Amino acid sequence: MTKKATSTAPLLGARALNRATLARQLLLRRTPVAELPVNGAVEHLLGLQAQNVKPPYYALAARLEGFAPEQLSTLMAERAVVRIVTMRSTIHTHTAEDCLTLRPLVQPARERELQLFRKGLVGVGLDRLASLARELVEDEPRTLKQLREALLVEWPDADPFALGVAARCRLPLVQVTPRGLWGRSGQVALTTAEHWLGRPAAPAPAPETVVRRYLAAFGPASVKDMQTWAGLTRLREAFERLRPELVTFRDESGVELFDLPDAPRPDPETPAPPRLLPEFDNLLLSHADRSRVVPPDLKGRSWQGNQAYRTFLVDGFLAGIWKFDGPALVLEPFVRLTAEQRTDLVAEAERTLRTLPGEGEREGEGEGEGGGAYDIRFGTVAN
Known part of the structure; x- marks a missing residue:
């Protein structure tokens, strides 16, 4: 107890x-x-x-x-x-x-x-x-x-x-x-x-x-x-x-x-940048x-059965899932994001893909939403 x-x-x-x-x-x-x-x-x-x-x-x-x-x-x-x-x-x-x-x-x-x-x-x-x-x-x-x-x-x-x-x-x-x-x-x-x-x-x-x-x-x-x-x-x-x-x-x-005693405990209003996390990340x-x-109203949204989704954080909290759909990296938010949050999230997705090449890359002249060499787009998640 x-x-x-x-x-x-x-x-x-x-x-x-x-x-x-x-x-x-x-x-x-x-x-x-x-x-x-x-x-x-x-x-x-x-x-x-x-x-x-x-x-x-x-x-x-x-x-x-x-x-x-x-x-x-x-x-x-x-x-x-x-x-x-x-x-x-x-x-x-x-x-x-x-x-x-x-x-x-x-x-x-x-x-x-x-x-x-x-x-x-x-x-x-x-x-x-x-x-x-x-x-x-x-x-x-x-x-x-x-x-x-x-x-x-x-x-x-x-x-x-x-x-x-x-x-x-x-x-x-x-x-x-x-x-x-x-x-x-x-x-x-x-x-x-x-x-x-x-x-x-x-x-x-x-x-x-x-x-x-x-x-x-x-x-x-x-x-x-x-x-x-x-x-x-x-x-x-x-x-x-x-x-x-x-x-x-x-x-x-x-x-x-x-x-x-000496561990970091930052001010609660410290900015938290968006992050893309893998399935089963120990943070969650x-x-x-x-x-x-995980906000209480999103409890259980990062799982289906015994399989975890890849997730992303916005303002430090679970805000959606991400996946690869062919050559595209698709961000599926659980909540409405501001234009600034969407821009920052795309930039973080591009950075992740540059760091870990091989998935999500696509050949050709087209560009994703963030203007980079990857096809990154937003999808929707059913309630």
């Missing part, structure tokens, strides 16, 4: 929380890569959602000045960053160091997830499965289909899907390159993080260490917010141990929020109460 703050704690309204979170997320202004290299940004942000290949590239294009996709792709090819299932049982792009520590941190959640598939694992010894799966993927990277087929030889009566889930939950399986590289293609092939990185996993960090990092990237935040981000429970004790070194606030619902997924970014 979310703890209510005392009435004397300073109030942070939705705009104040929005600007603070955008500042932590590097979305109020792009940070030059000379100040914060790509691997440092991935570390600061505690990883980037990577359910698909391109979202980490779009996430960094929205946050870093001077970012080029080859910078992240090179780090991945050099095994300095990897793709692995961590928070909320979703794929993230992490630094190698975070891969080896954050995965052990969330392992209890992976064990709980495994219980959902126990009916398909009757008679399967999970320790034996983990040992056999490790041997298989460390001998050579395997697709999930190949791994399932090999495990079925040992347990022919088990559910194949459950066997694959069990391997993923029990082992820190990373997706090997060329999967994830910019401009390359490759099916998902898996090996263990330890084998891919050539070093053993580290012990899970103390919860207090991760609380500080979470607040630096997503704060101010409640205990429930962090539990939502991590997919973990029972983090209240870690926050309480840190209480003497943290500051506290309350939101408009009276929920207690924790923060680092890492709080129990998402109203700091």
Whole structure:
């Protein structure tokens, strides 16, 4: 249950929380890569959602000045960053160091997830499965289909899907390159993080260490917010141990929020430029109460079923979705935009496409609404 703050704690309204979170997320202004290299940004942000290949590239294009996709792709090819299932049982792009520590941190959640598939694992010894799966993927990277087929030889009566889930939950399986590289293609092939990185996993960090990092990237935040981000429970004790070194606030619902004393909390009226975000961006997924970014009347508008849309922000808040329609990048606002907001949004879309060439480019003499070399247009979204 979310703890209510005392009435004397300073109030942070939705705009104040929005600007603070955008500042932590590097979305109020792009940070030059000379100040914060790509691997440092991935570390600061505690990883980037990577359910698909391109979202980490779009996430960094929205946050870093001077970012080029080859910078992240090179780090991945050099095994300095990897793709692995961590928070909320979703794929993230992490630094190698975070891969080896954050995965052990969330392992209890992976064990709980495994219980959902126990009916398909009757008679399967999970320790034996983990040992056999490790041997298989460390001998050579395997697709999930190949791994399932090999495990079925040992347990022919088990559910194949459950066997694959069990391997993923029990082992820190990373997706090997060329999967994830910019401009390359490759099916998902898996090996263990330890084998891919050539070093053993580290012990899970103390919860207090991760609380500080979470607040630096997503704060101010409640205990429930962090539990939502991590997919973990029972983090209240870690926050309480840190209480003497943290500051506290309350939101408009009276929920207690924790923060680092020196973390940025900009004026609520600080201008927030438009930003194009990828599907599943952690900005929209890492709080129990998402109203700091998603206006209440737009709740649920960035999803259809279990699939997230690519979104854009105007004045710091969710304002619409964007997509590619053939050679065009289409911006579909949820709200009426001013002429200035439309102009700024087109300029941001053009900048995104220049940073990440290959999608949305079109040949010929025509120009988009912003006068650039891309076809950028506005569409409509049904209510």
